[in-house]
Amino acid sequence: MKKIARRTVTLTLNGETRTVDVSPSDILLDVLREKLGVKSPKAGCERGDCGVCTVLLDGKPVRSCLILAIEADGHEITTVEGLGKDGMTPLQQAFIERNAFQCGFCAPGIVLAATALLNENPNPTDQEIREALSGNLCRCTGYDSIVEAIKAASRGGRDE
Amino acid sequence: MSELKIVGHSPSRIDGLDKVSGAAVFVDDMDFGPNLLHAEIVESPHAHALIRSIDTSEAESMPGVVKVVTGEDYPYTFGLYMKDRYVFARDRVRFVGEQVAAVIARDPKTAKRAARKVKVEYEELPSVLDLSEALKPGATLVHPELGEYECCPWFFPRGGTNIAHWRKTRKGDMQKGFAEADHILEDTYTVPRYAHCAIEPHVIVGRFDAGDRLTLWSASQSPYTQRHVMAEALAPFGLKHKDIRIITPYVGGGFGGKAGVSMEIIGAVLAIAVKGYPVKVRWNRAQEFYNTYQRQGVVARIKLGAKKDGTITAIEHTMHWDAGAYVEYGANVVNAAGLSATGPYRVPNVKIDSVCVYTNLPCGGPYRGFGYSEFHFGLESHVTRMAQELGMDPVEFRKKNAIAPGDTLPYGAKMNPGNLQEAIDKVATAVEWGKKEEPGGPGKVTGKGFALFWKAPAMPPNAASAAFLKFNEDGSVNIAVSGMEIGQGLLTVLAQIAGEVLTVPISKIRVETPDTDRNAYEWQTVGSHVTWGCGNAVRSAAMEAREKIFDTVHRAKGLKKESLYLEAEHVKSTDDPAVALPLKDFVIDGIMVEDGTWRGGPILASGMFMPEFTSATGDPETSQGGHPNVHYTVGAAAASIEIDTETGKVRVLKAVLAADVGKAINPVLVEGQIFGGLLQGLGTVLYEEIKYGKDGRLLNANFTDYKIPTAMDTPDEIVPIIIETPQPDGPFGARGVGEHTMIPAPPIVANAVADATGLRIKSLPITAEKIALALKGIDYESVRGNYMGLCFKGRPEDYEFKTG
Numbered sequence: 001m002k003k004i005a006r007r008t009v010t011l012t013l014n015g016e017t018r019t020v021d022v023s024p025s026d027i028l029l030d031v032l033r034e035k036l037g038v039k040s041p042k043a044g045c046e047r048g049d050c051g052v053c054t055v056l057l058d059g060k061p062v063r064s065c066l067i068l069a070i071e072a073d074g075h076e077i078t079t080v081e082g083l084g085k086d087g088m089t090p091l092q093q094a095f096i097e098r099n100a101f102q103c104g105f106c107a108p109g110i111v112l113a114a115t116a117l118l119n120e121n122p123n124p125t126d127q128e129i130r131e132a133l134s135g136n137l138c139r140c141t142g143y144d145s146i147v148e149a150i151k152a153a154s155r156g157g158r159d160e
Numbered sequence: 161m162s163e164l165k166i167v168g169h170s171p172s173r174i175d176g177l178d179k180v181s182g183a184a185v186f187v188d189d190m191d192f193g194p195n196l197l198h199a200e201i202v203e204s205p206h207a208h209a210l211i212r213s214i215d216t217s218e219a220e221s222m223p224g225v226v227k228v229v230t231g232e233d234y235p236y237t238f239g240l241y242m243k244d245r246y247v248f249a250r251d252r253v254r255f256v257g258e259q260v261a262a263v264i265a266r267d268p269k270t271a272k273r274a275a276r277k278v279k280v281e282y283e284e285l286p287s288v289l290d291l292s293e294a295l296k297p298g299a300t301l302v303h304p305e306l307g308e309y310e311c312c313p314w315f316f317p318r319g320g321t322n323i324a325h326w327r328k329t330r331k332g333d334m335q336k337g338f339a340e341a342d343h344i345l346e347d348t349y350t351v352p353r354y355a356h357c358a359i360e361p362h363v364i365v366g367r368f369d370a371g372d373r374l375t376l377w378s379a380s381q382s383p384y385t386q387r388h389v390m391a392e393a394l395a396p397f398g399l400k401h402k403d404i405r406i407i408t409p410y411v412g413g414g415f416g417g418k419a420g421v422s423m424e425i426i427g428a429v430l431a432i433a434v435k436g437y438p439v440k441v442r443w444n445r446a447q448e449f450y451n452t453y454q455r456q457g458v459v460a461r462i463k464l465g466a467k468k469d470g471t472i473t474a475i476e477h478t479m480h481w482d483a484g485a486y487v488e489y490g491a492n493v494v495n496a497a498g499l500s501a502t503g504p505y506r507v508p509n510v511k512i513d514s515v516c517v518y519t520n521l522p523c524g525g526p527y528r529g530f531g532y533s534e535f536h537f538g539l540e541s542h543v544t545r546m547a548q549e550l551g552m553d554p555v556e557f558r559k560k561n562a563i564a565p566g567d568t569l570p571y572g573a574k575m576n577p578g579n580l581q582e583a584i585d586k587v588a589t590a591v592e593w594g595k596k597e598e599p600g601g602p603g604k605v606t607g608k609g610f611a612l613f614w615k616a617p618a619m620p621p622n623a624a625s626a627a628f629l630k631f632n633e634d635g636s637v638n639i640a641v642s643g644m645e646i647g648q649g650l651l652t653v654l655a656q657i658a659g660e661v662l663t664v665p666i667s668k669i670r671v672e673t674p675d676t677d678r679n680a681y682e683w684q685t686v687g688s689h690v691t692w693g694c695g696n697a698v699r700s701a702a703m704e705a706r707e708k709i710f711d712t713v714h715r716a717k718g719l720k721k722e723s724l725y726l727e728a729e730h731v732k733s734t735d736d737p738a739v740a741l742p743l744k745d746f747v748i749d750g751i752m753v754e755d756g757t758w759r760g761g762p763i764l765a766s767g768m769f770m771p772e773f774t775s776a777t778g779d780p781e782t783s784q785g786g787h788p789n790v791h792y793t794v795g796a797a798a799a800s801i802e803i804d805t806e807t808g809k810v811r812v813l814k815a816v817l818a819a820d821v822g823k824a825i826n827p828v829l830v831e832g833q834i835f836g837g838l839l840q841g842l843g844t845v846l847y848e849e850i851k852y853g854k855d856g857r858l859l860n861a862n863f864t865d866y867k868i869p870t871a872m873d874t875p876d877e878i879v880p881i882i883i884e885t886p887q888p889d890g891p892f893g894a895r896g897v898g899e900h901t902m903i904p905a906p907p908i909v910a911n912a913v914a915d916a917t918g919l920r921i922k923s924l925p926i927t928a929e930k931i932a933l934a935l936k937g938i939d940y941e942s943v944r945g946n947y948m949g950l951c952f953k954g955r956p957e958d959y960e961f962k963t964g
Contacts, residue, residue, distance in 0.1 A: 039189035040182030042412070044359045045445040049863035052359055080182035088181065096176035099832060102647030104179030105360045105412025111180060133871040137863065139357050139413050140647040142835035143871040144878065 009073045013038065014082025022069040029053045029064035032079070040080045040108035044137075051136030054109035055079050061116045063135075080108040083115060091115055091153040100149035102140030110136045114150045123154055167660040167892045170828035173652045174666055175410075175645060184410045187363045187379045192438040196365075197226055199430050199441045200271035202261040202278045203451075204253035207289060207520040207856030208300070209282035211251060211260065219263055219277040224270035228278060229433050230261040238393035239488025240385065240420045242311035242324065244303060245523075247393070247429050253282070254302055254485035255522045256857045257450040262426060262441075264434055287520040289856050290953045291459060291480050294322040294517050295963050302485060302518035312620070314776040314788070315491055323963065324483060325491040325516040327498025329570045330782040337474025337509025341465025345546050349462065349538030350923040350956045351906075352949025353482065353850040354455040356527055357868050360412020361448045364424045366431025367438040372398075374431060375405045378424050381414040381644045382684035383407075383674040389421045390428050397432055404428075406676045414646040415840070416526035419686045420489045422452045449861035453525025454850065456490055457482040457950020458497075459959050460538045465509075470552050470560045474509035477501040478961050479535060482951035483516045483524040490524035491516045496618035497531030499783060502570050503539045504580055504614035504794050505561045510570045515963060519951040520856050526686060528840065528899045532615040533906070537845075537924055540611035540907030545920065554610055554911070555588050562612065563794070571783040576791040579885045580612065583796040583818040590816040590879045591798035597813065603805050606813070607916025610798045611907035615900050616789035617687030621774035625693035626680035629658060629701040631763040635729055635744030637664055639701070642674035642682035643694035647836075648898050649829040653691055654698045656825050657891050661702035663726040664743070680766060688793065688896030691825060693769055695891035701767030712760030713741060716751035771889070791887060793895050795819035797838075797904035799875075801912040808932030810846055810909065811876070818881035819900050823893035827882055834880035834901045841905025843869045849925045851947040859947055923956050924949075 010019045013036060020035050029046075032038045032055070044052035046065045053065040056078040084092055091114055094100070101107040110133060117124055117132040124132070129150050130143070138146065178184040216228035231248035239245045249260050261278050265271035286300045293299060299322055303309075307319020315325045338344060365377040374394070380386055383406040391401045411418060427441045443452070463476040479497060483490045498514025514531075527533070547557035562580040569575055587593075587610070597606040617623075628640040639658055645651045655669040672679060682694055710724045713731050723735040726743075733739040741751075750760030771790050778786030797817040801810050817834050824830045847867045851859040860866045886893025906924055914920045919934045930940050941955050952959065 033189075039185070042186070042360065043188065043442075044361065045863055047445070047862060047864070049445075050359055080180070084181045088177070092180045095180045097172050099173050099176070099649070099828060101176070101179050102649070102832060102836060103358070103360070103413040103645075104175065104184045104410060104647070105186060105358075107179050107184075108182050130871040130874075135870075137357075137359055137868060137870065139359055139415070139840065139868065140836045141832065142837075142839035142878070143869075143874050144835050145832065147871065 007070050009069055011072050011074065012076040014078060014085065024068065024070055026069045027065055028067040028069045028072050031069040032064060038079050038081055042105060051113065052106050052109045054112045054136060056112055056116060059116065059119060061113045080111055083111065091118060091150065094149040094153040098145055098149040098152060100141065100146040106136060106138045110138065110146060118154055164660060166656045166666065167825050168823065170826050171666055173649055174655050174671070175651050186360055186410050186412055187365060187377050188442060190365065190377055192365060195437050197264050197266060197434060197437050197439040198268040198271045199262045199264050199439055200275040201259045202263065202275050202280065204249060204256060204258040204260055206253055206282055206284055207256050208285040208287040209253050210285060211249060211253065212281040212283050214261060215279040216261065219274040222270065222274045222277065224266045225274045226264045226266065227433055228261060228263050229430060234429060236393060236396065237309065238389055238421065238425060240389055241492050242309055242315055242488045244309045245486040245488050247425050255520055257522060258485065259426060259451065262430055264430055264439055287856055288322060288518065289520055289854065289951055291482055291517055291519065291951055292954065292960060294519055302520060314495065316780055322518040323515060324487045324518055325494055327495045327514040328781055328783065329499055329510060329512040331570055332509030334474055334476065334509050334511050338465045340467065340473045342468040343550055344463060344465045345542065345549060346463040347542065347922065348956050348959055349460050349541060350950065350952070351458050351534045351537055352924060353457045354527065354844050354848055355449050355850060355866060356415040356417035358413030358415055358417055361443040361445060362418065362423050362452055363440065363442040364427030365438055365440045366427040368431040368435045370436055373403050373405065374399060374428065375407065376428060377407045379411050379418060380408050380424065381411065381418045381646055381686060382420060383642050383676050384681055385684045386421050386424055387676050390425060393425060394428060408644060408674045410673060411644060411646055415528045416530065416686060417452050419526045419684055445863070446861040449866070450522045450858045453489065453527065454484065454522055455527035456484065456493060456524030458534045459952055459956065460535060461961050462538055462542045464542055464546050466546055466550060468550065470550060470557045472505055472507050472561045475502055475507050476511045478513045480515050480961065481517055482519050482521065484519055484521045486523045487516055487518065489526055492618055493524065493526060493531040497535050499571055499788055500532065500614070500616065501535045501539065503536065504563045504612050506563050506567045512570065521852065521951050522858065528837070528902050529615070530618050530687065530899065533841070533903045536611065536613055536903050537906040537910065540904065541910045541922065544610065544911045555584060555593055558612055559584055571778055571786060571788065573787045577885045577887060578792065578794040578820045579883055580794045580796065582883050583794065583820060586881050587796040587798050587816045587818045590881065591800055591814060593798065597800055600802055604802050605805055605916045606802045607912040608798060608800045609908040609911025609915060611904040611911065612796050613900060613903040614792045614794045615903060616792045617689035617896060619683065619687050619689065621776045621788065622770055623683035624768060624770035625682050625690070625697040626768040627694065627697040627701040627766065628680045629705055629765045631705065631743070631747035633748045635664065635742065635747060636668040637662065639669065639671045639698060640679040641671065641694055641698065642676065642679045643690040644685035645673060646685055648833060649826060650690055653825045653829065654695060657695050657698050658702040661699060661706060663728055688898040688900065691894050692887070692890050692896055695894060696769035697767045699767065699891045700769060701765045704767060705763050705765035708763050708765060709743065709747065712746060712751060716753050716759040791895055793819060793821065793897055793900050795900060797908050799908040799912045801909065801916060803913065803916050803931060805935055808928035808930065808935065810913070810928065810931070812842065814877045814879065815875040816879040816881065817901060817904065818883055819897050820883040820885050821897045822887035822890050822895035823884050824882050825892065825894050830882055830897055831880040833898050835878055837901025838878060838905055839869050839874055841902035842909065845906040845909045845924060845926050847925065847927065849949050851949065853947060854953060
């Protein structure tokens with residue numbers, strides 16, 4: 001079998017510089033989980049439908065199952081492990097207080113999608129929140145508690 | 161009872177920080193080191209075929225491949241209620257996607273490549289892909305060996321046919337019942353198959369170590385049942401129950417799909433095949449659709465008789481279930497529906513036939529609602545139609561016939577407490593029943609629909625729950641149960657129950673996820689029964705701990721036991737107001753007495769609960785005589801909708817659901833079930849539909865083609881209503897509610913669509929496309945693409961309810 005050249009990727013993961021050898025076909029999700037030990041992005045459909053693999057790439061939510069690891073070279077990746085490093089953010093706190101999750105499998109991706117939304121738009125309308133979440137499936141909650149938590153966090157006044 | 165301080169309140173969930181911080185560990189997140197092996201499955205491309213030969217040599221010779229395993233090595237069957245399933249298909253395959261072999265390799269990519277090199281020769285057989293064909297005399301048999309399978313005593317399989325089980329319920333006199341009726345309405349309804357779509361796919365990691373212990377890390381609702389089913393299946397390997405350990409960390413949604421044993425058996429046998437190595441089997445999203453369980457499809461005929469004054473006199477309800485290739489679990493769905501398909505009504509004359517039919521489609525099985533979601537669509541559509549044909553208001557008609565505590569159930573036992581009248585009234589008020597909403601613009605019409613629901617847990621009569629509870633040095637508590645936190649909030653509810661008894665705040669209680677070596681027994685987390693069953697076990701453990709605490713204090717301090725009580729983590733005495741002993745001071749070390757010696761020691765307790773009034777001994781021909789169900793949770797629901805007459809799109813303006821939960825241990829979590837379950841139910845009526853090609857191939861095994869609701873698809877408003885008529889044998893009066901919230905969604909929408917447009921749609925789903933076509937006078941069946949939603953190719957109205 002033909003030997004596939006491996007590549008070295010350097011990225012900033014949750015504030016730390018990390019270097020990892022990958023194969024050109026490795027997707028970012030697998031590299032984060034299997035080679036960099038970050039487990040909050042999950043595999044749910046591996047075709048970009050469900051959003052549980054969501055990470056922030058330079059602050060923007062992306063599906064890490066649709067991105068090759070080599071594309072992340074030189075970029076900044078944030079997962080919930082990084083988000084809550086210095087304690088839960090007001091948004092995470094609102095998710096906890098309002099039970100904005102049930103099984104919790106989709107929660108990391110939804111927290112990240114909502115974080116990106118509030119960074120862009122600190123005072124989103126109900127409709128804007130729902131649009132921002134429309135790529136993140138949740139089968140348990142019926143979404144309303146999630147929308148309420150995001151609204152509460154946006155009202156809570158983020159000091160940024 | 162003094163005022164409740166923790167139960168009945170809504171503290172935030174105790175698993176919140178875990179789940180929102182990313183700390184929550186799911187099976188696929190666990191590390192097993194560099195020796196972890198990965199499996200890929202070789203699947204059947206045929207719905208029904210004989211396996212002529214399997215050549216694994218090329219795959220086995222590939223670098224990185226460790227082993228290839230086929231059905232040859234596993235010549236026995238397994239199953240929960242009927243042993244009709246094989247680890248791998250052996251002589252024949254019975255559905256497209258069935259596992260035929262597995263390749264175990266060092267990495268997933270190699271396993272995938274090698275699986276393509278396994279050569280399987282098949283000889284195709286005629287397939288059973290139509291219910292009516294399946295039931296004809298001389299039909300092709302999915303299981304020629306049916307008569308030989310071991311099954312539970314309340315199943316009645318018919319060897320030599322495709323009928324795996326037939327539940328008959330008979331009460332009263334049907335002739336008399338219909339003779340007394342002034343009006344009889346008869347019609348057919350169909351419900352297709354559905355997929356659970358838990359966002360976490362099934363995954364299992366197994367390791368059979370050199371000490372002959374099999375450990376399985378499983379994404380499951382049912383650790384103990386998995387251990388038991390596997391121990392039975394793997395007995396030929398010399399494994400005992402004690403040698404098998406199932407560990408279930410957090411699970412990413414279940415909805416019934418992760419109950420029982422489906423793909424997990426593969427993980428168990430592969431681990432044994434590569435002794436010493438951990439091996440992972442992880443389903444992809446497509447496999448999640450076609451090779452776990454699906455909700456079964458059903459074709460149902462309802463004949464309902466009523467008097468002019470609205471009194472129901474008789475119901476005949478015949479259900480033919482498309483149960484798929486293996487029914488080891490699904491036949492019990494059929495059974496549950498067959499006992500309760502009157503719905504929550506007082507009906508003197510009853511004839512129910514619930515027939516479980518083998519077909520060459522993927523396995524049917526448990527899905528939130530467990531048969532009740534399926535039959536309520538037709539039944540509650542039918543009830544509204546009957547009321548209207550009698551010239552009665554559908555809500556009044558329901559109030560007149562609603563079942564009440566003490567009424568006789570279809571199988572002869574008595575109905576448990578539950579206030580259906582209150583539920584009906586509160587829902588009617590909340591939805592403003594009788595008031596026509598103003599459409600939001602031109603081309604829009606509005607309507608309202610109403611439905612009742614009920615459901616009992618479906619389980620063996622002796623399904624048990626147990627709990628261990630221990631105090632720590634600081635007075636905090638660990639509880640080890642095997643009820644699963646599948647999202648519903650069980651850990652929090654159990655902490656509240658124990659906290660209430662022990663006066664310990666839930667912030668000081670940790671409830672552990674299951675490990676069958678260490679945690680106490682739980683049959684399964686299904687049937688909306690764990691708040692009740694496991695809750696009772698935890699309550700009993702907490703009471704035992706309290707008793708031991710009082711015993712210690714009594715022996716050390718000489719205080720009368722009857723005088724002792726707990727308050728805010730202290731032992732107090734009604735005899736002496738000065739007594740206030742902090743629990744943390746003695747729950748491990750005991751209490752020192754005058755001579756310097758000590759009394760007491762670590763406070764450990766256990767609790768258990770098993771219903772002792774249930775039995776599955778009903779007569780096979782009538783179901784009379786047994787007491788198969790512990791209790792029903794009843795409720796009512798309604799929808800107010802607006803339809804765009806051009807596109808057919810339904811907008812749910814308001815959905816209301818009231819359930820009599822006995823006692824809401826945590827009201828916000830009950831509401832969480834209502835919000836989540838209603839939307840899942842609305843998915844089944846408005847969007848979701850499994851599509852099969854007429855060759856039995858699943859056409860839409862992904863979220864692009866099988867749409868589940870997103871954050872954009874919720875009702876404008878949901879009104880959750882909690883009713884509390886205590887369940888005498890429930891913890892603090894609680895009974896279950898998890899599944900129930902999904903059940904009424906299809907009929908409230910169907911009835912609202914009929915109210916808005918005059919169209920009565922009798923087959924699910926009721927998609928925008930179906931409504932728009934119907935509004936244009938186009939018959940959906942005539943333009944339906946080349947697919948089927950259940951194992952039935954014809955038009956519903958032509959279906960003949962014959963059984964050979």
